[in-house]
Amino acid sequence: MKVSVVSRSGREVVKGGIELKDSAKVADLQEAIHAKTKKYYPARQRLTLPAQPGKSGKPVVLSQKASLSEYCEKGSGSLTVVFKDLGPQVYYSTLFFWEYVGPLIIYPIFYYLPVYKYFGYEGERVIHPVQTYAMYYFCFHYFKRIMETFFVHRFSHATSPVSNVFRNCAYYWTFGAYIAYYCNHPLYTPVSDLQMKIGFGIGVVCQIANFYCHILLRNLRSPTGSGGYQIPRGFLFNIVTCANYTTEIYQWLGFNIATQTVAGYVFLAVAAAIMTNWALGKHSRLRKLFDGKDGQPKYPRRWVILPPFL
Amino acid sequence: MAGVGSAVRRLYLSVYNWVVFVGWAQVLYYAVTALLDGGHEGVYAAVERPLQLAQTAAVMEILHGLVGLVRSPVTATLPQIGSRLFLTWGILWSFPETQSHILVTSLVISWSITEIIRYSFFGLKETLGFAPSWLLWLRLVLFLLQAGHHLIKFRGNLLPFQKLDLKSELHSFVVALLICRYSTFMILYPTGILSEVGLIYIALPYIKVSEKYFVKMPNKWNFSFDYFYTCAIAIGVYVPGGPHMFTYMLAQRKKALSKAKTA
Numbered sequence: 001m002k003v004s005v006v007s008r009s010g011r012e013v014v015k016g017g018i019e020l021k022d023s024a025k026v027a028d029l030q031e032a033i034h035a036k037t038k039k040y041y042p043a044r045q046r047l048t049l050p051a052q053p054g055k056s057g058k059p060v061v062l063s064q065k066a067s068l069s070e071y072c073e074k075g076s077g078s079l080t081v082v083f084k085d086l087g088p089q090v091y092y093s094t095l096f097f098w099e100y101v102g103p104l105i106i107y108p109i110f111y112y113l114p115v116y117k118y119f120g121y122e123g124e125r126v127i128h129p130v131q132t133y134a135m136y137y138f139c140f141h142y143f144k145r146i147m148e149t150f151f152v153h154r155f156s157h158a159t160s161p162v163s164n165v166f167r168n169c170a171y172y173w174t175f176g177a178y179i180a181y182y183c184n185h186p187l188y189t190p191v192s193d194l195q196m197k198i199g200f201g202i203g204v205v206c207q208i209a210n211f212y213c214h215i216l217l218r219n220l221r222s223p224t225g226s227g228g229y230q231i232p233r234g235f236l237f238n239i240v241t242c243a244n245y246t247t248e249i250y251q252w253l254g255f256n257i258a259t260q261t262v263a264g265y266v267f268l269a270v271a272a273a274i275m276t277n278w279a280l281g282k283h284s285r286l287r288k289l290f291d292g293k294d295g296q297p298k299y300p301r302r303w304v305i306l307p308p309f310l
Numbered sequence: 311m312a313g314v315g316s317a318v319r320r321l322y323l324s325v326y327n328w329v330v331f332v333g334w335a336q337v338l339y340y341a342v343t344a345l346l347d348g349g350h351e352g353v354y355a356a357v358e359r360p361l362q363l364a365q366t367a368a369v370m371e372i373l374h375g376l377v378g379l380v381r382s383p384v385t386a387t388l389p390q391i392g393s394r395l396f397l398t399w400g401i402l403w404s405f406p407e408t409q410s411h412i413l414v415t416s417l418v419i420s421w422s423i424t425e426i427i428r429y430s431f432f433g434l435k436e437t438l439g440f441a442p443s444w445l446l447w448l449r450l451v452l453f454l455l456q457a458g459h460h461l462i463k464f465r466g467n468l469l470p471f472q473k474l475d476l477k478s479e480l481h482s483f484v485v486a487l488l489i490c491r492y493s494t495f496m497i498l499y500p501t502g503i504l505s506e507v508g509l510i511y512i513a514l515p516y517i518k519v520s521e522k523y524f525v526k527m528p529n530k531w532n533f534s535f536d537y538f539y540t541c542a543i544a545i546g547v548y549v550p551g552g553p554h555m556f557t558y559m560l561a562q563r564k565k566a567l568s569k570a571k572t573a
């Protein structure tokens with residue numbers, strides 16, 4: 001079949017179009033486009049069907065594993081696809097690694113090295129036990145995240161735009177330094193022993209719960225990485241759609257109860273807001289997909305992210 | 311029902327925009343008169359109250375965006391209003407030593423001209439979108455203005471009035487204002503931004519010495535706030551922030567002028 005590839009402004013991206021076997025898949029089309037255009041590797045391509053005049057709504061994105069013939073107009077042997085360049089891409093695992101390695105290195109710098117000298121605090125620093133535990137806790141958290149990135153998570157999209165590396169690293173690294181500065185400060189005031197134990201206790205329990213949530217989510221997807229959505233089940237997912245975010249938020253709450261810094265609580269608020277945003281999107285996507293029609297199960301009534309609020 | 315709601319919205323926004331417009335017109339007037347009377351040192355004292363009122367009133371615009379009364383994204387208005395309030399209250403009002411600097415004059419003039427154009431543009435946009443009865447009111451006003459103009463010009467020789475082609479008159483007036491709004495920023499943004507950065511820089515030694523707005527450690531919440539470093543970082547933010555706002559306005563200009571051409 002003949003596939004013509006046009007940009008959103010109508011210009012032909014591949015002159016003369018591409019000839020493919022009738023049985024070809026979308027992935028074959030992507031390879032062919034890459035061969036013809038050199039710089040647009042498949043991860044950078046976003047292929048959609050042309051918008052129907054009069055019909056509004058999101059354009060149909062071509063799924064990589066699908067057959068091209070599924071998208072052809074009935075009967076015709078040709079297809080027009082609209083091409084969008086997503087820009088240079090990096091693997092999600094690369095993105096996550098660089099985001100998380102920052103705090104992992106930055107926090108110990110504030111703990112071990114005489115950084116506060118440069119902020120005008122001369123002399124010996126007294127280190128309280130809670131500050132040591134906080135350092136281990138914080139670093140373990142980000143170490144765990146890196147391990148999960150490489151060994152646990154199964155990503156639906158393999159890549160993310162390069163610009164996200166700068167944006168996300170700025171977020172994690174800046175907050176990491178902000179929290180580390182106050183937690184390791186020479187004039188740090190620790191909370192009571194009991195409060196520290198409660199805080200870290202909550203944190204550890206929630207980190208374990210969070211890890212288990214990640215394992216459950218991993219098992220929803222097959223190793224071939226076909227992505228797609230399933231109804232999450234088991235453990236906390238039976239009551240909350242995004243139990244992984246819930247446990248993550250409570251884990252940071254535990255850290256903050258133990259360390260009591262405004263910086264930590266600000267980070268908690270911002271992180272919770274971001275995750276809530278994601279959770280709302282995921283929850284509504286799942287509800288739309290699992291609407292109880294056409295043989296799809298109906299998505300059960302669940303909290304979105306933070307019972308009893310949302 | 312929807313018609314009434316939309317009319318109330320338009321009335322409110324018209325009143326809001328015109329009131330703030332008058333505020334900024336005052337600021338410009340007092341600034342120029344003070345400048346001509348006594349030189350740049352006296353400008354701040356002359357404009358302080360209307361400046362603070364007009365600038366602080368702009369906080370309403372964030373509310374308007376959040377509630378959905380206007381279409382501007384909060385992400386665009388927030389940094390603009392944030393920097394204005396920072397300068398107005400956090401630098402000029404808080405540190406009187408900066409008030410006699412010549413940059414205050416360039417700041418106030420850049421801001422007031424920009425805002426006069428902006429608020430009259432929005433005021434007109436909201437007012438013109440009105441129900442016909444208001445448009446007739448405007449027609450009457452324009453008619454009277456033209457009549458006055460003719461009377462003065464021809465001093466008794468009352469030539470027959472030219473037929474008022476209201477639509478095209480208003481249209482060319484709005485287009486002129488549009489071009490004004492989307493062109494003057496090319497000078498006023500750089501002068502405004504440079505004045506802002508300059509004034510923050512001038513204030514730095516006074517901030518450090520006065521230790522105003524400082525929270526020191528140790529305290530129960532392990533929190534500290536150093537206004538000096540915050541201001542220094544603010545200057546740093548202007549480095550990417552300024553060009554970003556400028557290119558945003560350039561894009562807005564392109565959009566608006568191409569729309570005006572096809573209209």
